[in-house]
Amino acid sequence: MTNERRVLVHPDKGALAGSVAARFITKMLDILDDQPVAHVVLTGGSMAGAVLASVAASPARTSIDWSRVHFWWGDERWVPAGDSERNDRVADEALLDALELPSGNVHRFAASDAGLTLDEAAEAYSRELADHGEGAEAPAFDITFLGVGPDGHIASLFPHRSGIQVADRSVIAVRNSPKPPPERLSLTRPVINASQRIWLVLAGADKASALGLALAGASRDEVPVAGIKGRRRTVFFVDSDAAAEVPEQLIARDY
Known part of the structure; x- marks a missing residue:
């Protein structure tokens, strides 16, 4: 079993998505050829929506x-169901609604x-994770x-917050987030790092500094992404703008 970190650079956001x-579809076929079910963690943001679309x-x-x-x-904003701020709404509209998935x-x-408090919601998701x-x-x-x-x-x-250090729970309630909305729910770092493969998708010049620092070995408390590494493979899929501060020797020429 390999444990690799790779940076794959694409010319623009469209090519990146x-x-x-295409890689996701190919990998899912491989995974389902080897095992009865697959578990996938989704994220929010415009690039996540573009990939799913x-x-x-x-x-x-x-x-x-x-x-x-x-x-x-991986996380969710503490807002009402169906709110445009929710990560699951982005995924529903981009892909999930078209798949006619079993509700389970x-x-x-x-x-x-x-009808739950934020802490109760974190505990409920922890139980659901453990059930699978x-x-x-x-799940791995x-x-x-x-x-x-x-x-x-x-x-x-987030940087300089206690959440990145939590190791005794699978899910945390986040309050006073530096990015709105202030209340959120999130998987913890150990659960994320137990993933077989972690695919990080970044686009834009504003991500270049964080990516460069993470690959240079910055502290996870200062730059949380620096503490992320999957069991088998960690791949940074980036556009050329986000790759501006990546050392040439870290850029993979193939997957």
């Missing part, structure tokens, strides 16, 4: 038995109008998608 979508637009998506795929989220395959964080963990606190996710903020945050684990 299309390439990641590219999957939906691909004729090759019909080759996947989506009834064998479970979808989770889509594992959403609770919404703020679900086969003895572990969460086959592919975890992550975005990266200009400050280096991933999921809702």
Whole structure:
């Protein structure tokens, strides 16, 4: 089993989204050829939506038995169900609504109008993860998608906040987030790092500094993405603007 970090550079956002979508379809076919079900973690943001929309637009998506795929989220905003701020709404509109998935395959964080407190919602998601963990606190996710903020945050684990250090829980309630909305739910770093493959998708010049610092060995407390590494492989899919500060020797020429 290999454990690699690679940076794959694409000329622009469109090429980036299309390439990641094509690789996702190919990898899902490989995974489902080897095991009965797959677990995928989704993220929010414009690039995440673009990747999922590219999957939906691909004729090759019909080759996947989506009834064998479970979808989770790395984090969610504490807003009402269906709110445009929610990460699951982005995923629904871009791809999930088109797949006609069994309801049990889509594992959403609770919404703020679900009748739970923020802490109760974190505990509920922790239980749901454990229910599918086969003895572990969460599934060993086959592919975890992550975005990266200009400050280096991933999921809702922010610099100089305690969330990135939490190791005794699978899910945390986030309050006073430096990025609105202030209340959120997030997977913790150990659960993310237990993923078989972590795919980080970054675009734009504002992400260049965070990516460069992460690859240079910055502290995870200063740049949370620096503390992220999957069990088998960690791939940074980036456009040319986001790659501006990546050392040439770290850029992969193939996958």
